[in-house]
Amino acid sequence: MTGSLTLVGLMAVLFGAGISIMLERSLTRVLIGFLLVGNSVNILIYLMSGSPGLAPILNEGVDAAEISDPLPQAFILTAIVINLGITAFMLALIYRSWWLAQLGVKGDEVDDVTDDIEDAEEAADLIRSSAADDAAIQEIIDASDEGPEDLDEELELEAAARDHVEGGGDR
Amino acid sequence: MTAVLVPLVVLLPLLGAAAALILGRRRRAQMAVSASVLSAVAVIAIVLLAAVDGGEPMAVTVGGWEAPFGILLVVDRLSAIMLIISAIVLLGVLIYAVGQGVADRHRETPVSIFYPSYLILSAGVFNAFIAGDLFNLYVGFEILLSASYVLLTLGGTGERIRAGVTYIIVSLVSSLFFLSAIALIYGATGTANIAHLSVRIAELPSNVQLILHLLLLIAFGIKAAVFPLSFWLPDSYPTAPAPVTAVFAGLLTKVGVYAIIRTETVIFAEHDLTVLLMIIGGLTLLIGILGALTQADIKRLLSFTLVSHIGYMIFGIAVGTELGYAATIYYVVHHITVQTTLFLTTGLIERFGGATSINRLAGLLKASPLLAILFFIPALNLGGIPPFSGFLGKVGLFLAGADDAGADAAGPAWLIWTVIAAGTITSLITLYALTRFWNMVFWRRREELEGYESVLLESVQEAPEGATVTATRTTPVLMVAATTALVVLTILLTVFAGPLFDLTSRAAANLVDPDVYVSLVFPRGIR
Numbered sequence: 119m120t121g122s123l124t125l126v127g128l129m130a131v132l133f134g135a136g137i138s139i140m141l142e143r144s145l146t147r148v149l150i151g152f153l154l155v156g157n158s159v160n161i162l163i164y165l166m167s168g169s170p171g172l173a174p175i176l177n178e179g180v181d182a183a184e185i186s187d188p189l190p191q192a193f194i195l196t197a198i199v200i201n202l203g204i205t206a207f208m209l210a211l212i213y214r215s216w217w218l219a220q221l222g223v224k225g226d227e228v229d230d231v232t233d234d235i236e237d238a239e240e241a242a243d244l245i246r247s248s249a250a251d252d253a254a255i256q257e258i259i260d261a262s263d264e265g266p267e268d269l270d271e272e273l274e275l276e277a278a279a280r281d282h283v284e285g286g287g288d289r
Numbered sequence: 290m291t292a293v294l295v296p297l298v299v300l301l302p303l304l305g306a307a308a309a310l311i312l313g314r315r316r317r318a319q320m321a322v323s324a325s326v327l328s329a330v331a332v333i334a335i336v337l338l339a340a341v342d343g344g345e346p347m348a349v350t351v352g353g354w355e356a357p358f359g360i361l362l363v364v365d366r367l368s369a370i371m372l373i374i375s376a377i378v379l380l381g382v383l384i385y386a387v388g389q390g391v392a393d394r395h396r397e398t399p400v401s402i403f404y405p406s407y408l409i410l411s412a413g414v415f416n417a418f419i420a421g422d423l424f425n426l427y428v429g430f431e432i433l434l435s436a437s438y439v440l441l442t443l444g445g446t447g448e449r450i451r452a453g454v455t456y457i458i459v460s461l462v463s464s465l466f467f468l469s470a471i472a473l474i475y476g477a478t479g480t481a482n483i484a485h486l487s488v489r490i491a492e493l494p495s496n497v498q499l500i501l502h503l504l505l506l507i508a509f510g511i512k513a514a515v516f517p518l519s520f521w522l523p524d525s526y527p528t529a530p531a532p533v534t535a536v537f538a539g540l541l542t543k544v545g546v547y548a549i550i551r552t553e554t555v556i557f558a559e560h561d562l563t564v565l566l567m568i569i570g571g572l573t574l575l576i577g578i579l580g581a582l583t584q585a586d587i588k589r590l591l592s593f594t595l596v597s598h599i600g601y602m603i604f605g606i607a608v609g610t611e612l613g614y615a616a617t618i619y620y621v622v623h624h625i626t627v628q629t630t631l632f633l634t635t636g637l638i639e640r641f642g643g644a645t646s647i648n649r650l651a652g653l654l655k656a657s658p659l660l661a662i663l664f665f666i667p668a669l670n671l672g673g674i675p676p677f678s679g680f681l682g683k684v685g686l687f688l689a690g691a692d693d694a695g696a697d698a699a700g701p702a703w704l705i706w707t708v709i710a711a712g713t714i715t716s717l718i719t720l721y722a723l724t725r726f727w728n729m730v731f732w733r734r735r736e737e738l739e740g741y742e743s744v745l746l747e748s749v750q751e752a753p754e755g756a757t758v759t760a761t762r763t764t765p766v767l768m769v770a771a772t773t774a775l776v777v778l779t780i781l782l783t784v785f786a787g788p789l790f791d792l793t794s795r796a797a798a799n800l801v802d803p804d805v806y807v808s809l810v811f812p813r814g815i816r
Contacts, residue, residue: 140462145454152461159468166476189358190475193424197468200431204461207438211450211457218447 125165132158145212149205156201160194167191291340294333295349295362298372298419301326301333302412310405320387323404327383327411331376338369342795348421348810356810357482361421363810366796367618371418371547374622378539378629379411381775385633386532388767402439410436410536417544421810422482423471423556426548430467430512434460437541440533441525449528456525463511470504477501483555484810487803491559498560505552506562513545515603516573519596523580526595527588531636534588538595539629543621546602550617550800553606558803564704566607571708574600574715581722585647585749587635590726594671594719595628601715604708605686608693614797616685619790623670623678623782630667630775637764637772638664638730646751647726652735657764661731666776668727670783672720678782683716685790 136154139147167190172180174188305326312318341347347364350356364372386403413433420426438460442453475481477497478489490498507518514522522542526534553561577597584590602624605617635645637660642650654661670677687709694705733741782789799805 140458148458152465155465159465159472162469163472163475166472189481190472193471193475193481196424196428200428200435203435204431204438207435208457211438211442211453214442214445215450215454218445218450 122165122170125161129158129161129165132161145208145215149208149212152208153201153205156197160197163190163193163197291336291345292347292349294337295347295364295419296351298330298333298337299362299412299416301329302408302415306405306408306412309408310402313401316390316401319401319404320390323383323408324380324387326408327376327380330411330415331373331380334369334372334376337364338366338373341366341369342792346809346812356421357480357485360425361482361810362419362425363421363483363806364419365799365806365809366792367547367550367800368418370618370622370793370796371543372415374625375414375418375540375543376411377778378625378775379407379414379536381771381778382532382536382539382629382633383407384774385535385636385768385771386530388765388769388771389530389532389636391767392763392765403443406436406439406443407536409433410440414540414544418547421484423474423486424481426483426551427464427467427471430544430548431464433541433544434464437537441529441537443530443533452525452528455521459511459521463508466504466511467508470501470508473504474501482810483551484807487555487558487807490556495560498557499562502552502557502560502562505556506549509545509548509552510569511545512542513549513599513603514542514596515545515569515599516576516596519573519577519599522596523589523592526592527586531632531639535629535632535636538592538632539625542595542599543625546599546606546621549603550606550614553609554614554800555803555806561609563607563609564701566603567704567708570600570603570607571704571711572600573597573603574708574711578715578718578722582718583750584722585751587638587645587647587726587730588632590722591628591631591635594722597715597719598624598628598671601683601686601712604712605689607708608686608689608705609801610689610693611794611797611801612685612692613689614800615790615794616682616689618793618796619678619685619786620682622789622793623682623779626775626779626782627667627671627679630772630779631664631671633768633772633775634660634664634667637768640768641764642730647729647749648741648751649738650730651733651738651741652731654731655735659769660764661727663769663772663776664731665727667779668723669720670779672723673716674720676783678779678786679716681783681786681790683712687712 132154136151136156136158138151139154140151142148142151167187169186171184171186174185174191176182176185305322308322309319312322337347341364348356349362350359351362352359354360386407390403410433413429413431413436415429416432417426417429420429438453438457441456442449471481474486474490477493478486480486480489490501493501511518511521526537529537553566574597577593577595577600581590581593581597584593601620602617605613605620607613638650638653639645641657641660642653644650666677670679673679673683690705690709694702729743
């Protein structure tokens with residue numbers, strides 16, 4: 119049985135890298151490690167099929183001894199499909215775990231809550247700005263009631279009041 | 290002719306899962322499909338057992354490729370027994386889950402994926418039991434594991450995600466071990482067919498055999514939760530919904546045990562690691578049960594007894610005589626039923642009392658006498674009180690061990706006697722832990738609960754993240770009915786212990802001689 123030394127080296131490197139990454143705490147790294155080790159196991163299966171040969175299709179004139187072993191290839195295909203499914207599930211799990219870690223259990227209702235908060239903030243802004251307008255006008259009225267102490271000041275106040283009213287009108 | 294039924298055992302649940310997924314929102318239809326599929330499989334399994342026990346060969350090559358190349362499904366007596374008991378238990382738990390779902394208006398299973406996942410889990414379990422080659426066994430494992438990942442993290446609460454992560458990573462590692470073992474075995478022998486391997490492995494040098502053997506045992510040992518590979522189980526199982534925990538506890542570890550039985554009897558028939566298995570069995574028994582002793586939470590307590598009692602089966606496999614295997618198979622059947630029943634009853638206690646901790650429950654006997662009986666019978670059974678099946682199974686195992694120690698075939702006699710002693714102690718401690726729970730929860734008066742102090746409860750520890758459950762004070766009829774049915778089944782295992790033990794003896798007779806399995810797959814001999 120002859121195998122490719124390059125593949126053996128690649129398998130060893132993938133195994134080593136995969137296992138060392140899998141030992142990390144972060145789930146994403148565990149997933150990456152799992153993918154690396156999974157692929158190196160697939161290479162291991164391929165290596166076990168022996169020396170490479172023709173495509174495993176038995177036609178007339180093809181010597182059965184010359185074709186490569188099809189069974190390990192079937193194994194690898196199956197293993198790849200299984201790994202794909204598990205990777206998809208792991209990604210969902212990682213996302214969910216991140217979600218819970220960031221937002222806690224109440225994260226589930228977060229969509230509605232943000233909308234509500236935005237609405238509430240908008241309303242509060244409106245109220246605040248109109249209250250500020252009211253206060254400013256009230257101040258001007260109060261000031262004018264007290265009587266003109268200084269012409270310049272009175273003029274300034276009038277100008278300010280006009281600005282305010284115009285600003286309100288623009289709205 | 291009944292051989293045509295064999296692929297249906299896997300096919301029906303898979304098709305059922307597809308149908309249930311399509312039915313999505315229509316829960317009634319989903320439930321009907323799931324229940325009828327599992328009933329059909331149970332009936333098929335009974336027909337198969339009758340045919341196999343009558344001596345009909347049952348090896349089907351799916352896809353038409355001849356063994357050893359094609360996908361092979363083999364049913365012998367052991368497979369048929371496992372199929373029947375798992376189909377019945379799965380059906381019982383399904384009915385329980387339906388009851389719970391109806392009562393809770395599906396709060397536990399908010400998504401429509403519970404029934405499809407459950408059926409896929411069943412398909413994986415059934416596939417593992419009838420797989421005729423190692424790679425198909427791997428596929429069976431992956432099917433059931435993928436479904437179990439979904440079921441364990443159902444609903445996606447923080448607690449379940451945390452428990453699920455441990456379980457998933459451990460399972461992934463064990464799958465990688467298994468796949469590497471398959472690759473190396475294929476490289477060494479050029480086949481993955483179990484019957485073919487039985488012949489080819491024996492031709493290998495013994496050190497190569499040792500490595501392959503250990504690799505397979507590690508992979509299966511993680512799944513069967515054998516010490517020291519059992520650390521993950523008590524942390525991950527108890528957080529799932531009650532029916533899921535029950536079916537995991539009952540069946541998933543036993544799939545690992547089944548794979549170990551096949552490894553020891555057929556694949557490595559000539560090469561034995563008896564002493565190692567014996568030691569591991571003894572340690573699993575003792576360390577598991579010592580863990581159970583300190584738990585206040587009944588779910589964790591039961592998880593530890595589950596780990597512990599796997600030791601009995603490993604002991605039976607290590608003994609390796611015909612009587613040893615017969616007792617092991619009987620014990621597996623008993624343990625699947627009893628452990629599942631106990632977890633289901635725990636689910637009822639949790640609903641009724643609003644807690645699973647020994648420190649927070651009391652006075653349930655007066656509140657619900659039926660619940661007390663439903664817990665008491667399987668608890669005594671698990672503890673090994675005569676005349677229940679737990680007692681019979683343990684006696685069978687110890688007799689087999691004592692016979693073997695006399696003949697001095699499998700390992701030194703003192704080791705066998707030590708493990709038998711460990712088994713007896715384990716049985717007593719199990720009884721102690723479970724009756725303590727029963728006494729405190731059912732017998733203690735409700736008024737005593739506040740400030741209750743007892744030497745019995747001094748050392749128990751609460752579950753790390755005990756979820757608070759609101760007591761509903763109701764026990765839905767369907768849930769109680771399913772649990773009662775399973776309790777009755779455990780009693781039937783006792784009443785019909787004689788015929789059942791004869792059956793497992795015949796199954797064991799097939800196992801001790803690997804040629805029976807080989808000639809089943811290769812009737813005309815291996816080319």
